[in-house]
Amino acid sequence: MPAIRCGLWPPGCYVKGLFISRNTLIGHGKIGGLDAGPYTRYVEFDFNIDVKTTNGDFNKAGSKLKATLECEGDWDIGVPSTAQDEYACFTGLYEGREDSPSQWNADGDTKFDLWSSAPKMPDVVNGDQIATGLFTPVLKFTIPGYGQVIPAEGEEGEVRFDSAAYNQRAQLGSVFPDATPxxxxxxxxxxxxxxxxxxxxxxxxxxxxxxxxxxxxxxxxxxxxxxxxxxxxxxxxxxxxxxxxxxxxxxxxxxxxxxxxxxxxxxxxxxxxxxxxxxxxxxxxxxxxxxxxxxxxxxxxxxxxxxxxxxxxxxxxxxxxxxxxxxxxxxxxxxxxxxxxxxxx
Structure with a gap:
């Protein structure tokens, strides 16, 4: 991520800083509902920002880097039409972390979690109540003297939440469905x-x-x-x-x-x-x-x-x-x- 400053004199735009990192997101699907409840399914993530380079304006006093995990949720066919998309996938307790680039360099670890609240109790007649969440890690840089927050998005991933009443070990849970099990x-x-x-x-x-x-x-x-x-x-x-x-x-x-x-x-x-x-x-x-x-x-x-x-x-x-x-x-x-x-x- 370059910090680019533009001005009238000398005219033009110039790179005034550089931030380079290798970012790793590891998701953990869950067996069971949140706090053993009958409605809320959840998934947890470990996120690491391994800072390789940070210089120039990224090191100015007051510079910040905030890491968040955004999720766009959708309900599968068969879920009641009254189910709202915002409850299909949403941020849980770990809403993100904001620190200076130097603090991220010293400790690059943080956590995220995503929740999904099913509209009904697990029951065969209610189906699996599947919700799909498309999640994306987002880094937002704030640098004093710059007029906007500079965002950088990572790769999009997919998580599936379900309430399978026939599952004998746990009726609620989550998995990552991109691979054939x-x-x-x-x-x-x-x-x-x-x-x-x-x-x-x-x-x-x-x-x-x-x-x-x-x-x-x-x-x-x-x-x-x-x-x-x-x-x-x-x-x-x-x-x-x-x-x-x-x-x-x-x-x-x-x-x-x-x-x-x-x-x-x-x-x-x-x-x-x-x-x-x-x-x-x-x-x-x-x-x-x-x-x-x-x-x-x-x-x-x-x-x-x-x-x-x-x-x-x-x-x-x-x-x-x-x-x-x-x-x-x-x-x-x-x-x-x-x-x-x-x-x-």
């Missing part, structure tokens, strides 16, 4: 027997199944030429299906499970357990996704058999399910949200 399972994450204390439950069997389904879908059961199994790439993700969201969602979830059960019990299913053998029939994509086994019933026959089932260790299958459920809640994967699974070694 991903859950990782590792092939090396094996269960460890109970030698001392509680046993460790891994997910290696599920990782092997999903990894094979994504890497070589044609090798999976049920058989199909040119089978496509989504869920491993942001360009071809799964989308969360929440059975508790409504009757339509419950019916589709049950349809996914019914087809998986029928396929696992079919005579051609490989690896069926022998009498007395305890195995689970694992499916991918998950029943809790719109890309599950019954997709063809709702979206067209081209999706028939675009899924995979495999008999695997039951403890690892159930542990993978627990991790998936916790991740849905903690990362606030809402109904219809896209997401992917990453498989590690």
């Amino acid at each position: 991903a859950l990782r399972y590792d092939r090396s994450d094996k269960s460890v027997p109970n030698t001392a204390g509680e046993p460790y439950l891994g997910v290696a069997a599920v990782a092997d199944h999903i990894g094979d389904a994504l890497d070589a879908p044609g090798s999976t059961y049920p058989t199909k030429n040119d089978k496509n199994i989504p869920g491993g790439d942001p360009l071809d993700p799964m989308h969360r299906l929440v059975p508790g969201y409504g009757v339509t969602e419950r019916d589709r979830y049950d349809a996914n499970r019914a087809i998986v059960s029928s396929t696992c019990n079919s005579s051609g299913m490989p690896g069926r357990p022998a009498e007395g053998e305890n195995l689970d029939c694992d499916e991918f994509p998950f029943a809790s996704s719109y890309e599950g086994a019954a997709r063809h019933q709702y979206e067209g026959d081209e999706y028939l058999n675009d899924f995979s089932v495999r008999y695997i260790d039951p403890t690892e299958n159930q542990e993978a399910g627990r991790r998936l459920g916790a991740w849905y809640d903690n990362d606030r994967i809402l109904s219809h949200d896209p997401y992917i699974i990453r498989i590690g070694d």
Whole structure:
């Protein structure tokens, strides 16, 4: 940011000072409402101004630099028309910091927070009450002898607030939606027997199944030429299906499970357990996704058999399910949200 002063004599405009900094904004999405309240969702930020250069008029006595975080809020479809945009995203307790450039050079840290007040209590009938906030860090320089405050805006970011009643861990929360969320399972994450204390439950069997389904879908059961199994790439993700969201969602979830059960019990299913053998029939994509086994019933026959089932260790299958459920809640994967699974070694 240059300090430019213009005059009649000598005529022209001249750079009378320079301020250079590297600015870092780190946001922290939240699980839960503000002070455990049922309406207000919030997000917090750490902001750092790393001053590289400050000279000339920026060092004059009385020069100030104020850092703020501005947010423009909007409500999603389905939120009552009486909901006001100013309550979708607004400044909370940390309204900004104003100090001299030299004080920012000595300590470049400050905090921001943004709030969003939902119009109604969390309830399935009220929907997720989604509010989107477009936030921008703004630096405003005040220099004695200059007739105006000189602003400098940073990059625009996006935060999403929701009140998802079906979220078992916290009905209110916030996330940054610019990236496709991903859950990782590792092939090396094996269960460890109970030698001392509680046993460790891994997910290696599920990782092997999903990894094979994504890497070589044609090798999976049920058989199909040119089978496509989504869920491993942001360009071809799964989308969360929440059975508790409504009757339509419950019916589709049950349809996914019914087809998986029928396929696992079919005579051609490989690896069926022998009498007395305890195995689970694992499916991918998950029943809790719109890309599950019954997709063809709702979206067209081209999706028939675009899924995979495999008999695997039951403890690892159930542990993978627990991790998936916790991740849905903690990362606030809402109904219809896209997401992917990453498989590690």
